[in-house]
Amino acid sequence: MSGEITRLLNDSENPDALNQVxxxxxxxxxxxxxxxxxxxxxxxxxxxxxxxxxxxELAKKSVLQFNDRAHFFGCASLIMRHLLYKYARDMKRLKRGGDQAKVSLDEGLVGGKPMDADALLSLQCAMEKLHQLDPEKHRLVELRSFLGLSMKEIATVTDKALRTVERDWQFCRVWLSRELQRPL
Structure with a gap:
């Protein structure tokens, strides 16, 4: 099925390919x-x-080119995350206004404690900083926290040793925890 998805995504002759995928x-x-x-x-x-x-959002794009199934899911996930941040920003603007609140790492990572709009926006700022600092570690956080992949799955996707992925994840958790404690 994975090969079929990639074939469909890269079939520029088929206008219905995205719907099929x-x-x-x-x-x-x-x-x-x-x-x-x-x-x-x-x-x-x-x-x-x-x-x-x-x-x-995907349907609006006139030219879509994906390397493989993982690339497609990464793009779709990124679009979802940005839509969620936009939603949170709009909700904050409508409800409260004001400065962003501090949030702990456990609250910030999806699947942790409940997140409000302020917490989500704080996480977005931290993720943008991590992307500027180290795009590979940013991707690791996305794969682990937002896509829910296991360490072993991440090692396979990124073609890295499991121990390297675990070490990088430990760094990311500490870095994000410190970053989320800083005043905005």
């Missing part, structure tokens, strides 16, 4: 969206809504 991977995308939204209190955005919004 979405049909094939819909449950996987929904699982990713649910990971993003897990633990969010009083949310009005549901995983299905997030998947549909991401599909809308």
């Amino acid at each position: 979405i049909d094939m991977v819909y449950q996987d995308l929904r699982r990713i969206a649910a990971n993003y939204l897990k633990g969010t209190p009083n949310r009005t955005l549901q995983p299905t809504d997030l998947v549909h919004e991401a599909y809308g």
Whole structure:
């Protein structure tokens, strides 16, 4: 199925290719969206809504070129995350205004304690800084926290030794924890 997805995604002659791929991977995308939204209190955005919004963003692109299935999921996940940050920013603007709140690493990583708009925006700022500091470690956090991959799966995807991935994850947790404690 993985090869079929890549073939469809790169078939520029087939205008319906994206729809066919979405049909094939819909449950996987929904699982990713649910990971993003897990633990969010009083949310009005549901995983299905997030998947549909991401599909809308993908469908707007006139030229889509993906290396493989993992690249597609990475792009879809990134779009979902940005939509969620936009949603949080809009909710904050509508409800409160004001400065961003500090958030602990456990609260900041999806699947931890409930996150409010302030916490989500703080995490976004920290993730942007991590991306500037080290794009590979930024990707590791995305794969682990947002896609929910195991350390072994990350080692396979990134073609790194399991021990290296574990060491990098430990660094990321400490770095993000410190970054999220700093005043904004």
